[in-house]
Amino acid sequence: MTRHVHLTPLGGLAGDMFAAAMLSAFPDMRDGVLAAVAAVLPADHPGAALMPVVSGGLSAHRFEVAAHPARAPMHYPDLDALIAGAGLPDAVRDTAAALLRLLAEAEASVHGCPTDRVHFHEIADWDTLADLTAAAAILSGLDGAGWSMDPLPLGGGTVVTQHGTLPVPAPATAALLAGLPVHDDGLAGERVTPTGACIARYIVNRLGLSPRPAGTLSAIGRGAGSRTLPDRPNILSVLAIEHANHGTPGTDRVTVVEFDIDDMTAEEIAFATDRLRGTGGVLDLTTHSVIGKKGRTATRLRLLVTPGSGDAVAEACFTLTSTIGLRLHDERRILLPRSGDVVGGLRRKAVTRPGGSVTRKAESDDLAGVDSLAERRRLARRTEEEDGE
Structure with a gap:
C-alpha cells in the first residue's frame, strides 16, 4: 500500500499549522518530531508541544513553541549552522537545511543581496527554526508518499514590517508562491506565512504534486493557526489516503535545461553542480563528457527541473557557470509507483x-557510516530482501 497526503488550507498555511495538522493525522511521528525540534533549540529551551484546541467550532491541534529569553540568530548562515550542528538524522538535517535555504533565497531575491547575507527580520525567532525542523522531520518520515494540495489563499491588504508597509502576500512569500496553485477566497490578511510558503514550495519542487487517488481514507488531521477568522475555522486540513499500486506507470512533465562547458576546471564544475543540485526546482542533474567545437573536450550539464522553475534555474546556471547560452524544453516522463519505509534503521x-x-x-546515504564495501553490500542486500509488507 502507498500513502498519499492531501492538504486543504481552509484558513491558510503556516509552519506551525503544517506541523500540527500532520502530527494530528500521524500521532506516531510525534515523539520523533519533538525530539528533532529540541535538538535545534538551546539546551535550556522548554521545547515545543502539541496542544488540543477548538477553531471555528472544530477540534484541532496547535503546535506551540515555548518562549525563551534569548533571541534566535537573525542571519541565514547562523541558523544554517544550528541545523548542521544539531545532531539530527541525515534526512531531517538535509531537509531542514533545504527548507531554510529556500526561505533565504526568497529573501535574497526580493532584497537584492547574496543569500549568505540574508538578515531575517519578522521571522527571526525560535519558532521559525522549530517549525522548519518539525516540517523536515515530518517530510523525511513520509518519504515515498504522494502529495496533493488545494489552492493556497492569497489573502490581501497590507502588513507592517521592518521595511515599512508592504502588500500581502509579503514579497518573500509571493516569491515562494510563484508557480504554485493559489486563489482569492475574499478573506484578507496574511493567509500564508513565509514558512508555510516555504513548505509548500519544497513539496512542489522536491516531492511533486499528483492527483488525489482512490483508496482508503486512513487518517485525518487539523492544524490550527493563532488567528480567529470571521467566517471559517482557521485550520489546515490533512487527509491521508492508502491506496494499492499494481505497477501502472504514471506520467508527468519536466523541464530539461542543457548546456555545454569547455572552459571550467574540474573543481569549478564540481562546485557549480553541487550548488545547482540544491537550487529550488532542480529534480536531478547529470554531467556527460562530450566532444565540442574544434575537437575540444567539454562537459554537458543536463538538469531536470519542475515545470515553472526553468527560468529561475537558468539564471542560477548563468551565475554559477561560464555558459553564455542554454537549451530549455519540456519532456514527458513515465514513472513507476514508488514508496518508502525504514527497516533496521535504514531507509x-x-x-x-x-x-x-x-x-x-x-538508501545509500544511510550506509555512509559503514567502513567496508563488503559490509555496506551485506547491509544493503539484507535491507532490500526483507519483506516489509
Whole structure:
C-alpha cells in the first residue's frame, strides 16, 4: 500500500499549522518530531508541544513553541549552522537545511543581496527554526508518499514590517508562491506565512504534486493557526489516503535545461553542480563528457527541473557557470509507483513493476557510516530482501 497526503488550507498555511495538522493525522511521528525540534533549540529551551484546541467550532491541534529569553540568530548562515550542528538524522538535517535555504533565497531575491547575507527580520525567532525542523522531520518520515494540495489563499491588504508597509502576500512569500496553485477566497490578511510558503514550495519542487487517488481514507488531521477568522475555522486540513499500486506507470512533465562547458576546471564544475543540485526546482542533474567545437573536450550539464522553475534555474546556471547560452524544453516522463519505509534503521525505496512485482533499494546515504564495501553490500542486500509488507 502507498500513502498519499492531501492538504486543504481552509484558513491558510503556516509552519506551525503544517506541523500540527500532520502530527494530528500521524500521532506516531510525534515523539520523533519533538525530539528533532529540541535538538535545534538551546539546551535550556522548554521545547515545543502539541496542544488540543477548538477553531471555528472544530477540534484541532496547535503546535506551540515555548518562549525563551534569548533571541534566535537573525542571519541565514547562523541558523544554517544550528541545523548542521544539531545532531539530527541525515534526512531531517538535509531537509531542514533545504527548507531554510529556500526561505533565504526568497529573501535574497526580493532584497537584492547574496543569500549568505540574508538578515531575517519578522521571522527571526525560535519558532521559525522549530517549525522548519518539525516540517523536515515530518517530510523525511513520509518519504515515498504522494502529495496533493488545494489552492493556497492569497489573502490581501497590507502588513507592517521592518521595511515599512508592504502588500500581502509579503514579497518573500509571493516569491515562494510563484508557480504554485493559489486563489482569492475574499478573506484578507496574511493567509500564508513565509514558512508555510516555504513548505509548500519544497513539496512542489522536491516531492511533486499528483492527483488525489482512490483508496482508503486512513487518517485525518487539523492544524490550527493563532488567528480567529470571521467566517471559517482557521485550520489546515490533512487527509491521508492508502491506496494499492499494481505497477501502472504514471506520467508527468519536466523541464530539461542543457548546456555545454569547455572552459571550467574540474573543481569549478564540481562546485557549480553541487550548488545547482540544491537550487529550488532542480529534480536531478547529470554531467556527460562530450566532444565540442574544434575537437575540444567539454562537459554537458543536463538538469531536470519542475515545470515553472526553468527560468529561475537558468539564471542560477548563468551565475554559477561560464555558459553564455542554454537549451530549455519540456519532456514527458513515465514513472513507476514508488514508496518508502525504514527497516533496521535504514531507509529504502520500493518500486512496483508492471504485474505487481516489487523491487527495493536501500538508501545509500544511510550506509555512509559503514567502513567496508563488503559490509555496506551485506547491509544493503539484507535491507532490500526483507519483506516489509
